[in-house]
Amino acid sequence: MQALTNRVKVLEQKPMTLLERMYLPNIAKGMAITFGHMFKKRPTINYPEQKRPFSPVFRGLHILNRDEEGKERCTACGLCAVACPAEAITMEAAERKTDEEHLYREEKYAARYEINMLRCIFCGLCEEACPKDAIYLTETFAPANYTRQSFIYGKPDLLIPDPKTQPDAFAQAQGKLEAHKANMKAKNEQ
Amino acid sequence: MSITEILFWFLTALALGSALMVVFSKNPVHSVLWLIAVFFAISGHYILLNAQFLAVVNLIVYAGAIMVLFLFVIMLMNLNAETEPRKNRWLMYAGWLSGFLLMLVIVAALKEAETRDQLALMKGGDIGLIKHLGRVLFSEYVLPFEISSVLFLSAMVGAVVIGKKD
Amino acid sequence: MILAFDTLLFLEKFILIVVVILAALGIALYTTFAERKVAGIIQDRRGPNRAGPFGLLQPLADGIKMIMKEEIIPLTSNKWLFILGPNLAMITAMMTSAVIPWGNKVELFGRVIDLQIADINIGVLYIFGVVSMGVYGIMIGGWASNNKFSLLAAIRGASQIISYELAMGLSLIALLMYTGSLSMKTIVEQQMSTGVWNFFVQPLGFLLFIVCAFAECNRTPFDLPEAENELNFGYHQEYSSMKLGFYLFAEYINMIISSAVMATLYFGGYDIPFVNEAALSASWGVNIVAVLGTLTLLAKIVFFLFVFMWVRWTIPRFRYDQLMDLGWKKMIPLALINMLITGAVILWLNK
Numbered sequence: 001m002q003a004l005t006n007r008v009k010v011l012e013q014k015p016m017t018l019l020e021r022m023y024l025p026n027i028a029k030g031m032a033i034t035f036g037h038m039f040k041k042r043p044t045i046n047y048p049e050q051k052r053p054f055s056p057v058f059r060g061l062h063i064l065n066r067d068e069e070g071k072e073r074c075t076a077c078g079l080c081a082v083a084c085p086a087e088a089i090t091m092e093a094a095e096r097k098t099d100e101e102h103l104y105r106e107e108k109y110a111a112r113y114e115i116n117m118l119r120c121i122f123c124g125l126c127e128e129a130c131p132k133d134a135i136y137l138t139e140t141f142a143p144a145n146y147t148r149q150s151f152i153y154g155k156p157d158l159l160i161p162d163p164k165t166q167p168d169a170f171a172q173a174q175g176k177l178e179a180h181k182a183n184m185k186a187k188n189e190q
Numbered sequence: 191m192s193i194t195e196i197l198f199w200f201l202t203a204l205a206l207g208s209a210l211m212v213v214f215s216k217n218p219v220h221s222v223l224w225l226i227a228v229f230f231a232i233s234g235h236y237i238l239l240n241a242q243f244l245a246v247v248n249l250i251v252y253a254g255a256i257m258v259l260f261l262f263v264i265m266l267m268n269l270n271a272e273t274e275p276r277k278n279r280w281l282m283y284a285g286w287l288s289g290f291l292l293m294l295v296i297v298a299a300l301k302e303a304e305t306r307d308q309l310a311l312m313k314g315g316d317i318g319l320i321k322h323l324g325r326v327l328f329s330e331y332v333l334p335f336e337i338s339s340v341l342f343l344s345a346m347v348g349a350v351v352i353g354k355k356d
Numbered sequence: 357m358i359l360a361f362d363t364l365l366f367l368e369k370f371i372l373i374v375v376v377i378l379a380a381l382g383i384a385l386y387t388t389f390a391e392r393k394v395a396g397i398i399q400d401r402r403g404p405n406r407a408g409p410f411g412l413l414q415p416l417a418d419g420i421k422m423i424m425k426e427e428i429i430p431l432t433s434n435k436w437l438f439i440l441g442p443n444l445a446m447i448t449a450m451m452t453s454a455v456i457p458w459g460n461k462v463e464l465f466g467r468v469i470d471l472q473i474a475d476i477n478i479g480v481l482y483i484f485g486v487v488s489m490g491v492y493g494i495m496i497g498g499w500a501s502n503n504k505f506s507l508l509a510a511i512r513g514a515s516q517i518i519s520y521e522l523a524m525g526l527s528l529i530a531l532l533m534y535t536g537s538l539s540m541k542t543i544v545e546q547q548m549s550t551g552v553w554n555f556f557v558q559p560l561g562f563l564l565f566i567v568c569a570f571a572e573c574n575r576t577p578f579d580l581p582e583a584e585n586e587l588n589f590g591y592h593q594e595y596s597s598m599k600l601g602f603y604l605f606a607e608y609i610n611m612i613i614s615s616a617v618m619a620t621l622y623f624g625g626y627d628i629p630f631v632n633e634a635a636l637s638a639s640w641g642v643n644i645v646a647v648l649g650t651l652t653l654l655a656k657i658v659f660f661l662f663v664f665m666w667v668r669w670t671i672p673r674f675r676y677d678q679l680m681d682l683g684w685k686k687m688i689p690l691a692l693i694n695m696l697i698t699g700a701v702i703l704w705l706n707k
Binding site: 023024027030031033034035037038040041042043044046 | 397398399400401402405563666667669670671682
């Protein structure tokens, strides 16, 4: 039979030579290799103390975004749920009342918004599909848990803190808590 | 009583008790293990007689090698008390009789033995030491020694021949 | 007659036994740690480093875990033999330490104390006797578990140990012909007085001995009784808690003892290399030199332990027929040839 590619390597099964049958030279060679490995650089890191930096395109847990005034951006259009290949997103829309204008940006909002983190494959298609910049994938892992139910993240888990009413939590979520505190202190002193 | 005597009686009791257990235990594996205990007790006696070499060789050869092979066979045969076939009653009587006759012969032979009144040499004498034994084996008893080695060789050849046959 | 014995001698030996056993246990404890650490380092990992500084408390944690686990005795097992197995393994592993000379004489409280539990004139044979008893721990444990895998492993282990015992004995006979003594102490003293370690006289013998020692300890490349991928876990599959711990521990103590035997027989025991001990004792005192000698022996043991681990993480396991081939068709003829050559050379030199 003709080989399809030129990468075929024919394995020759010769009886072992005397040197091979003595085992010892090969054992010595192997032991030299393992001894050499003792002085190699170790790729392992001490995980909880040291962490590897995330790549800039890393896709982790989702958040639901707010605008600068703390209004939810999501309008429950359902594009993310349509785009989701794993069918992990469920939502229920509701109409904004007149006294809720400070809460939601548009007339329609998501009364229920759930992502099943066990189904989610973190592909980021929801982020791409969203016309309102409402959903983003962050650089966080989904933490371990004991029940399946607890992996269904609802709105309270997903929404970022309100920059107006919870400025501290908002700053912390951005990783700028120190700067925020210094800022507040300066403001108070004025 | 001196320590040696206490040890002697202890080892004797151990040897006899274990030997009885070899005969009376139902499970063949237990029998083998009791037999090993007998060998240990006998080795202890050898040590009391200052025959350390014999003691250790007894352990290595009998307890360490031969009994392992015994265990091997018994473990592979799966001899349990339940699977044991019912034996012929006459076979049992014959066993009792031959055992009794053997004991009679041994007693008759040892009754007139000259060491009857003597206490065994304890912690004295160097007959059992390796230097002495080697010298005796290779001078006085060299012919029987070599003949027995030929016997072993022929046994080995026989085992190989049987093993080769499919 | 009253019970007459030397109380002081009894006390001295008792203390020595306790010290040796505790030391063996302690070293075995840390050998398990070292095994994992060496494995990690050889495989470019870090090894255990969480419990205590550098993970030094890891063996303690392992031990506590072992003891706290549930003790399970299978219902269909042979209960007494099931318990006897690991105990036998542990006892035989410990008993070998009695004839190894751990150091030179020490003078304490006006008494000359030998750092050896028993200097019997058949020391080497004693080790053989005890090692051949070690089979029973494996066989009884494997059989009493009433499990086919355990039984298979036990039979494998027993036949492996018996096969390699032969080659080991033959390789030692050449050494004993050269030294002319079976006492471990005499063998060490000979090496000290001539300054030539037996390794340089009997290199082939040493090679055979170390290979057989690997097989006797059930270490890789000969760890067939515990071959995980064929026999699940080997002869101690049904064991749990400290009984399993005993089996695992006995393996490490066996390693330590065989390292000590190798160091004693072939590498001068407590002989400090390139140093004349007698001259040093005159200037520094006997005790300091004896302690240094013991430390030297420990260093040699640690080196051999490292070799054991190094080989474990290098060489894959032999197939069972290869193992038997190696044992019967290669090691034994080689050992016989080594014996013949040694005998011929001794005869030729004496003439």
